[in-house]
Amino acid sequence: MNVAYAFQRSKALLTAVELDVFTILAEHPLDLATLTARTRIHRRGARDFFDSLVALGLLHRDPDGRFSNDPECDRYLVRGQPSYLGDLLRHLNARHYQNWSLLTQALMTGAPQRGGIGAGSYPAFYTDAATQDIFLSGMTAGSLMAARALAAKFPWGRYRTFIDIGTAQGCVPVEIARVHEHLRGGGFDLPSVRVAFTDFVRRHGFSDRLQFHAGDFFTDPLPAADVLVMGRILHNWDVATRTMLLEKAYPAVAPGGALVVYDPLLDEERKSAHALLSSLNMLLETPSGAEYTAAECKTWMIQAGFSKVDFCPLGDIHTAVIGMKDAI
Amino acid sequence: MNVAYAFQRSKALLTAVELDVFTILAEHPLDLATLTARTRIHRRGARDFFDSLVALGLLHRDPDGRFSNDPECDRYLVRGQPSYLGDLLRHLNARHYQNWSLLTQALMTGAPQRGGIGAGSYPAFYTDAATQDIFLSGMTAGSLMAARALAAKFPWGRYRTFIDIGTAQGCVPVEIARVHEHLRGGGFDLPSVRVAFTDFVRRHGFSDRLQFHAGDFFTDPLPAADVLVMGRILHNWDVATRTMLLEKAYPAVAPGGALVVYDPLLDEERKSAHALLSSLNMLLETPSGAEYTAAECKTWMIQAGFSKVDFCPLGDIHTAVIGMKDAI
Numbered sequence: 001m002n003v004a005y006a007f008q009r010s011k012a013l014l015t016a017v018e019l020d021v022f023t024i025l026a027e028h029p030l031d032l033a034t035l036t037a038r039t040r041i042h043r044r045g046a047r048d049f050f051d052s053l054v055a056l057g058l059l060h061r062d063p064d065g066r067f068s069n070d071p072e073c074d075r076y077l078v079r080g081q082p083s084y085l086g087d088l089l090r091h092l093n094a095r096h097y098q099n100w101s102l103l104t105q106a107l108m109t110g111a112p113q114r115g116g117i118g119a120g121s122y123p124a125f126y127t128d129a130a131t132q133d134i135f136l137s138g139m140t141a142g143s144l145m146a147a148r149a150l151a152a153k154f155p156w157g158r159y160r161t162f163i164d165i166g167t168a169q170g171c172v173p174v175e176i177a178r179v180h181e182h183l184r185g186g187g188f189d190l191p192s193v194r195v196a197f198t199d200f201v202r203r204h205g206f207s208d209r210l211q212f213h214a215g216d217f218f219t220d221p222l223p224a225a226d227v228l229v230m231g232r233i234l235h236n237w238d239v240a241t242r243t244m245l246l247e248k249a250y251p252a253v254a255p256g257g258a259l260v261v262y263d264p265l266l267d268e269e270r271k272s273a274h275a276l277l278s279s280l281n282m283l284l285e286t287p288s289g290a291e292y293t294a295a296e297c298k299t300w301m302i303q304a305g306f307s308k309v310d311f312c313p314l315g316d317i318h319t320a321v322i323g324m325k326d327a328i
Numbered sequence: 329m330n331v332a333y334a335f336q337r338s339k340a341l342l343t344a345v346e347l348d349v350f351t352i353l354a355e356h357p358l359d360l361a362t363l364t365a366r367t368r369i370h371r372r373g374a375r376d377f378f379d380s381l382v383a384l385g386l387l388h389r390d391p392d393g394r395f396s397n398d399p400e401c402d403r404y405l406v407r408g409q410p411s412y413l414g415d416l417l418r419h420l421n422a423r424h425y426q427n428w429s430l431l432t433q434a435l436m437t438g439a440p441q442r443g444g445i446g447a448g449s450y451p452a453f454y455t456d457a458a459t460q461d462i463f464l465s466g467m468t469a470g471s472l473m474a475a476r477a478l479a480a481k482f483p484w485g486r487y488r489t490f491i492d493i494g495t496a497q498g499c500v501p502v503e504i505a506r507v508h509e510h511l512r513g514g515g516f517d518l519p520s521v522r523v524a525f526t527d528f529v530r531r532h533g534f535s536d537r538l539q540f541h542a543g544d545f546f547t548d549p550l551p552a553a554d555v556l557v558m559g560r561i562l563h564n565w566d567v568a569t570r571t572m573l574l575e576k577a578y579p580a581v582a583p584g585g586a587l588v589v590y591d592p593l594l595d596e597e598r599k600s601a602h603a604l605l606s607s608l609n610m611l612l613e614t615p616s617g618a619e620y621t622a623a624e625c626k627t628w629m630i631q632a633g634f635s636k637v638d639f640c641p642l643g644d645i646h647t648a649v650i651g652m653k654d655a656i
Contacts, residue, residue, distance in 0.1 A: 042437055107377055276376050
């Protein structure tokens with residue numbers, strides 16, 4: 001019953017983010033009437049809604065009936081905070097909650113539902129500016145924790161340049177550039193992403209060190225650097241395409257350099273619910289994507305020419321697979 | 329993140345019930361290929377889907393890769409079992425998961441979404457036979473645990489007759505009649521429910537003791553009995569309607585008899601997430617319904633003439649409020 005009804009808990013939180021409840025409560029506690037007015041919701045459902053968020057541990061209610069954020073919500077769901085992840089939840093709310101209503105059909109047919117993101121369909125998907133915006137900022141929030149872990153854990157001191165392949169707004173380059181002042185690099189993505197990338201990088205003050213490289217990894221070569229990063233890219237595609245991308249990355253990585261791939265990898269025992277459900281999400285979203293294990297990725301990387309492959313967890317959700325290219 | 333992504337876990341379970349995975353696995357464990365064939369799903373998502381159900385603790389996978397039900401799923405989600413609750417999950421899957429995608433709009437407007445069930449709209453809602461069928465069997469599964477608790481806990485030995493108001497298929501009368509052979513009674517509901525009730529009661533072998541009473545509690549008097557039951561009825565309506573229904577029940581209850589109301593009541597401290605979310609479900613489904621507390625219900629019952637009011641939990645979700653009518 002707990003699992004059966006869990007969609008209600010999810011949706012209450014996703015709606016709270018949509019209504020920006022946590023940002024509104026960031027400054028000081030508010031009573032029911034004020035919080036209702038500030039979120040512009042109707043009084044009918046207001047009390048039950050905010051009390052639900054209290055019951056879920058997302059808000060607290062003091063003896064005078066004033067609501068305040070749980071500290072975790074203060075940190076991750078208040079707009080403007082450095083660890084704001086609300087855009088990921090907005091993306092789940094705007095896209096994935098609905099898509100998952102079609103899980104049965106996706107399982108029956110093996111095909112993505114509601115116009116999934118297929119090979120060559122990102123350009124079409126990106127023609128609607130609002131859709132692109134919520135998608136790209138969702139990708140940024142979804143990458144933030146992995147990007148910070150990658151900035152902290154990878155031996156960046158050995159390298160001078162890096163490029164993030166399929167960079168979206170450039171969350172990964174920004175987080176790496178922030179920690180490692182000696183690095184220069186950038187992001188590679190479709191031409192239509194250029195403005196989103198340059199805006200985002202400028203807003204974070206890294207325009208002098210991070211550059212946008214426009215291209216399509218199906219038709220163009222990849223830009224060269226000491227380190228290439230492919231985060232949350234390979235899981236969108238079938239094995240043949242993953243292999244093609246790794247083979248395309250190999251010549252672009254400088255001798256002595258590395259390729260970093262990360263995704264919500266399946267554990268070898270296939271016991272992680274999040275990764276398995278993420279794989280079903282790829283079923284719903286793509287014609288042939290799926291999650292995969294670190295061992296599978298290692299095999300593909302060795303095939304592509306990398307000489308040594310390491311694994312490294314990047315936070316709770318993602319794992320990196322790091323392929324080294326021999327120095328000359 | 330756990331709450332944000334919980335809709336995926338929900339939907340995986342609801343889809344598993346829709347595909348009847350647990351019934352298929354009830355006889356003996358099956359390997360991936362056989363289970364995929366039996367559920368008629370495409371092989372692409374099959375392994376990730378069944379492994380997800382393992383990761384969620386709903387299935388088990390033995391060292392040879394064969395899948396079997398967790399004992400709780402064997403008990404509650406295998407069709408034909410006496411405690412089968414799958415129809416509740418089918419109802420959540422067919423109706424509520426989708427409706428909850430409109431939670432934000434419901435909160436903004438205070439109004440039900442997608443043609444909620446309003447005063448006088450049950451007859452219209454029931455014109456589609458397939459919709460009525462999944463709704464009624466969902467109601468049965470949703471009432472089953474409360475009905476059994478009511479059969480076990482209420483002092484039925486003191487009474488001879490009872491009527492369940494808004495009975496749907498008659499789950500409550502059947503569960504009570506099963507345990508208390510001396511009782512005669514029946515269910516009251518709209519005329520279009522008659523066939524569903526009489527079929528269900530006959531299937532369970534109680535046609536000689538349980539009778540259908542057709543009527544509309546907005547326009548007709550209620551049938552008389554020692555005990556009247558109103559389960560999951562009052563929360564559909566506003567306070568004025570609840571009061572009207574309780575006042576209508578009072579003369580129908582025999583002197584010395586009782587009225588039993590149950591719903592997923594709010595606790596006085598408003599801390600139960602399930603009840604609060606159930607109240608938001610009433611926002612999504614009805615023009616003015618909501619959950620309420622036992623104390624509120626007691627006040628309405630006393631107003632309606634009942635002399636003494638007791639409370640009694642009926643399982644994990646529902647609570648009964650029992651109003652006694654003085655003997656002459």
